[in-house]
Amino acid sequence: MTKNEVLSFVQSVKPHEFEQAVMLRWLEELEKKIEFEIHDRFARGESVQSTSTDKLSVPPPYDKVYWTYLVSMIELAQGTPETYKFANGVFKEAYGEYARYVQRRGGFGKRRTLR
Numbered sequence: 734m735t736k737n738e739v740l741s742f743v744q745s746v747k748p749h750e751f752e753q754a755v756m757l758r759w760l761e762e763l764e765k766k767i768e769f770e771i772h773d774r775f776a777r778g779e780s781v782q783s784t785s786t787d788k789l790s791v792p793p794p795y796d797k798v799y800w801t802y803l804v805s806m807i808e809l810a811q812g813t814p815e816t817y818k819f820a821n822g823v824f825k826e827a828y829g830e831y832a833r834y835v836q837r838r839g840g841f842g843k844r845r846t847l848r
Contacts, residue, residue, distance in 0.1 A: 734796040735787045736760055743803045751810070756803060763802045764790060771832045795831040798824070 740756050743749075767790065791798055801824040808817035 734789050734799065736789060739799045743800050747804045747807055749807050759803055759806050760799060767791060771835050791831055795834055798827040798831050801827045
């Protein structure tokens, strides 16, 4: 999935007035979080794609982590606590699914609890 695909999808499901630069910044922050928290933690010796490219690192079907994150951030910035709480829960579930996928793919014997 590319950054532009994510931005277009989010605009269609959650119309907003945020500038593209803000949305791209949020995507960059998430990409760095994924690299640090998931890949550095579970992947041994695998290189993580640079965040400077247009293509994002999380493969389908786990790439929903991107649009769920942006919807969550939109809700946070708009100051809607109840919808933010729900959207953030959806994001956290998508994030956890991807983390568990990377953990399984890494072939680790004992599973670690993700927070």
